[in-house]
Amino acid sequence: MATGIPAALSDLGHLVRIPGMAWPAFDQTQLERSADAVAALAKDTGVFDEVQVLRAAIPGTDEYGQPAVLATRAARNGKPTILLYAHHDVQPPGDDALWETPPFEPTVRDGRLYGRGAADDKAGIMAHIASIRAVSEVLGDDLELGIAMFIEGEEEYGSRSFAQFLSDNKDALRADAIVVADSGNLDSVTPGLTVSLRGNARFTLRVRTLDHASHSGMFGGAVPDAMMATTKLLATLWNDDGSVAVDGMTARDTETPDYSEETLRDEAGLLPGTSPIGDGTILSRIWNKPAVTVIGIDATSVASASNTLLPEVTVVISSRVAPGQSASDAYDALERHLRAHAPFGAELTFSDLDFGDGFLVDTSGWAVGLTRDAMRDGYGVPPVDLGVGGSIPFIADLVREFPEAQILVTGVEDPYSRAHSPNESLHLDTFRNAVATEALLLARMNRREA
Numbered sequence: 001m002a003t004g005i006p007a008a009l010s011d012l013g014h015l016v017r018i019p020g021m022a023w024p025a026f027d028q029t030q031l032e033r034s035a036d037a038v039a040a041l042a043k044d045t046g047v048f049d050e051v052q053v054l055r056a057a058i059p060g061t062d063e064y065g066q067p068a069v070l071a072t073r074a075a076r077n078g079k080p081t082i083l084l085y086a087h088h089d090v091q092p093p094g095d096d097a098l099w100e101t102p103p104f105e106p107t108v109r110d111g112r113l114y115g116r117g118a119a120d121d122k123a124g125i126m127a128h129i130a131s132i133r134a135v136s137e138v139l140g141d142d143l144e145l146g147i148a149m150f151i152e153g154e155e156e157y158g159s160r161s162f163a164q165f166l167s168d169n170k171d172a173l174r175a176d177a178i179v180v181a182d183s184g185n186l187d188s189v190t191p192g193l194t195v196s197l198r199g200n201a202r203f204t205l206r207v208r209t210l211d212h213a214s215h216s217g218m219f220g221g222a223v224p225d226a227m228m229a230t231t232k233l234l235a236t237l238w239n240d241d242g243s244v245a246v247d248g249m250t251a252r253d254t255e256t257p258d259y260s261e262e263t264l265r266d267e268a269g270l271l272p273g274t275s276p277i278g279d280g281t282i283l284s285r286i287w288n289k290p291a292v293t294v295i296g297i298d299a300t301s302v303a304s305a306s307n308t309l310l311p312e313v314t315v316v317i318s319s320r321v322a323p324g325q326s327a328s329d330a331y332d333a334l335e336r337h338l339r340a341h342a343p344f345g346a347e348l349t350f351s352d353l354d355f356g357d358g359f360l361v362d363t364s365g366w367a368v369g370l371t372r373d374a375m376r377d378g379y380g381v382p383p384v385d386l387g388v389g390g391s392i393p394f395i396a397d398l399v400r401e402f403p404e405a406q407i408l409v410t411g412v413e414d415p416y417s418r419a420h421s422p423n424e425s426l427h428l429d430t431f432r433n434a435v436a437t438e439a440l441l442l443a444r445m446n447r448r449e450a
């Protein structure tokens with residue numbers, strides 16, 4: 001078995017060449033290849049008692065989810081057990097023409113490895129494998145830590161069988177600490193421990209004011225059309241500065257690292273004359289406060305516009321929920337607000353509710369302290385606590401199934417990784433430091449009593 005960073009990068013390149021995507025439009029046998037390749041890497045470490053490729057049922061259907069790898073070794077002599085999570089499926093590459101080098105052809109340029117999955121999340125898998133190789137090489141038979149490794153095959157496609165997989169394999173997955181290596185760092189030199197994630201509540205809202213469409217010259221000015229009611233209603237969701245104006249949607253109050261308006265403008269592509277929205281520090285707006293966005297609308301299209309009063313308009317609203325509030329509580333507040341503000345007594349119908357809870361890490365546990373120390377030593381730079389504006393919904397499933405476990409959200413990405421976008425890449429120094437960090441964490445946990 002080859003070890004060290006060059007071997008890990010070569011294995012990572014091999015994984016990047018396998019285009020495993022869980023969308024039905026892609027060749028699903030690639031996910032089997034990809035799971036088998038990960039299982040072979042796990043077996044080759046020599047530390048696991050058992051390595052399996054497994055599928056779990058998708059609840060409410062007669063289908064099974066994509067193949068996941070489950071590798072386990074029991075703890076010896078009362079040592080703790082750690083569960084290492086990552087995923088081997090990737091996002092579709094999008095338009096190949098936007099890639100500077102082909103998406104499934106791993107390419108090193110300027111200290112970065114380019115390719116779909118090079119960062120999200122095949123580098124997470126290789127950080128686990130490479131750190132296991134390193135501790136097993138150094139500790140030999142003194143490695144007594146219990147290790148479970150769970151590499152999912154459909155994270156990018158909604159983790160549909162995830163909860164079922166956890167309950168099917170509950171005993172094999174039970175651990176004192178869980179490392180979820182699917183997040184990022186403050187920048188390519190400063191490690192980050194992700195301590196909060198926003199949740200997500202999404203729903204469809206139909207606004208009706210009329211029984212049927214009418215000539216706008218006949219009744220316009222005397223009866224409200226649905227577009228007028230909808231735009232007036234939606235406008236009540238925000239204050240003048242663009243912050244959310246919904247009573248009952250909460251915010252979290254905590255310090256955030258510096259992040260300049262200039263960086264925000266650059267990274268988000270804000271037009272020169274457009275100003276940012278919200279109040280408080282920029283990162284507190286993204287990490288700790290709610291956001292409400294209208295992401296879809298069904299109304300007459302511009303091409304088929306006529307002088308008609310619209311009887312109904314349908315919109316899809318997506319809200320980001322502050323960590324610490326449940327998605328369903330935030331939704332209740334939104335529905336209450338919209339019903340209370342419906343103009344002209346417009347009829348509102350809510351449907352297609354979809355909730356993902358956010359997450360606040362309990363940072364008081366011993367594993368958090370051990371992880372911060374390992375980051376400081378592995379990167380040579382003290383770590384910072386990070387929030388994430390998006391969500392990793394399966395973390396709520398982990399907490400539900402394993403309430404006793406300490407959850408450590410780490411990762412190999414940096415702000416230039418462009419996960420999900422063309423030209424995704426991994427910073428090679430970050431990867432090396434992430435492997436060193438995880439190896440230190442495993443070695444130090446190996447010294448503890450459970």
Ligand SMILES: [Zn+2]
Nearest residue numbers: 120121155182
């Ligand atoms: Zn990911």
